[in-house]
Amino acid sequence: MDFKASKSIYQQIAESICDRIISENLQPGDRIESVRDMAAKMGVNQNTILKTYTDLQQVGVIENQRGIGYFVSETSKQIIFNQRKKEFYDDILPEFLKQASLIRLTKEDILPFLNTLNQTIS
Amino acid sequence: MDFKASKSIYQQIAESICDRIISENLQPGDRIESVRDMAAKMGVNQNTILKTYTDLQQVGVIENQRGIGYFVSETSKQIIFNQRKKEFYDDILPEFLKQASLIRLTKEDILPFLNTLNQTIS
Amino acid sequence: MDFKASKSIYQQIAESICDRIISENLQPGDRIESVRDMAAKMGVNQNTILKTYTDLQQVGVIENQRGIGYFVSETSKQIIFNQRKKEFYDDILPEFLKQASLIRLTKEDILPFLNTLNQTIS
């Protein structure tokens, strides 16, 4: 994982964790890497990871068991789903349509790209 | 215009100016609002507008005639078009597809939204 | 302000800010000290203050205007009031009664202490 400039590191890591949960590579109840381990794995400072984890905890995606570690919450998938859906319909889709329109794209221009969506997810 | 947290103010203003140019509400040769006027209109600091204008000037979208003001350049439309296209295919479209896929949307879910694209633009 | 061991510094500072708001020494719309100034004033690190401020922002007590500073939100008083009330009736009062009961205190033992409550607040 290499960090592009656009988003802060701790946000990118949070997003990648959410991606793992929503794509079911990480299940509710699973323990996630300890702060130290994740920091080493990602090559960043422990504080950066801690920021990621406390942020995710605050929205209810992960939970902390004192002295043991962070665990994926039971409600995590639903929380992420709702948040992503809202973001998609409120921000991403409108922006997508606006930009497509401004560069004069038609429905037919876009259609081919949508075919990737109907593939079954491994 | 109210400013979202995601993008910086000067960028949002720059984008809105580009939008006006690309949708032909602002023509090459037109003079744009003075720094002072724009700042008042937007309710922001003049330095912020100055940053917007110098950025737009640097990419060749507007030109400065000293003591007179800023003017939309002849090449502005083409410049914006190219930049927007690149941005669309490099960033917006891939992100759009990724997010749509993660929330399990299918081609059929998206299709209805694309109909707005084929309407003639006012 | 000297920091006792029981609560973390950033929480104590957050609490003191909330106290100032709820006792109306700090009004909605007021700008609070900059991160640097508050850090200097309190004799702590800037990061500690930043933690305080972002926490308060997250619950909606203060708001951030980019590049300018943090401001007391319009809803701050109500938010703090609700939170304090909940805390009082859910935690403080029951604990108070439980402990008073365990050390065999009667209504008459407590009564005198309550007289301080009916004084007008300056």
Add this chain to the structure above:
Amino acid sequence: MDFKASKSIYQQIAESICDRIISENLQPGDRIESVRDMAAKMGVNQNTILKTYTDLQQVGVIENQRGIGYFVSETSKQIIFNQRKKEFYDDILPEFLKQASLIRLTKEDILPFLNTLNQTIS
């Protein structure tokens, strides 16, 4: 027993044991659960219970007979009583009054709650 975030687990368990002693459900001379049993009963690590017991032993509330177990000391009730009284007048009562004052409660608001104190304790 479920553990709130505010206090550490070993402290909460210690407190619950003291509660049992002070309310005379546990008498001087009684043997308390073994570390192993208590850990199982509470669903926590044995080290946590050990910490609880050694702490209680240090203040003289329980005593250890090597190879046999932990026993409630003769002086336990008095020790707990004194400590609780100090805590009540130094911490709980002042905090109680401060918070009650900040949310604008009057003597009359509090009075009804005090009636529970004069009931004979079972």
Add this chain to the structure above:
DNA sequence: GTGGTCTAGACCACC
């Protein structure tokens, strides 16, 4: 071992 707090200091984008 676990998370959490705090410091000191650097560096950044933004207003």
Add this chain to the structure above:
DNA sequence: GTGGTCTAGACCACA
């Protein structure tokens, strides 16, 4: 000037 990110490292309480 403002906030915000990140690092390196120390130290702590807790399980």
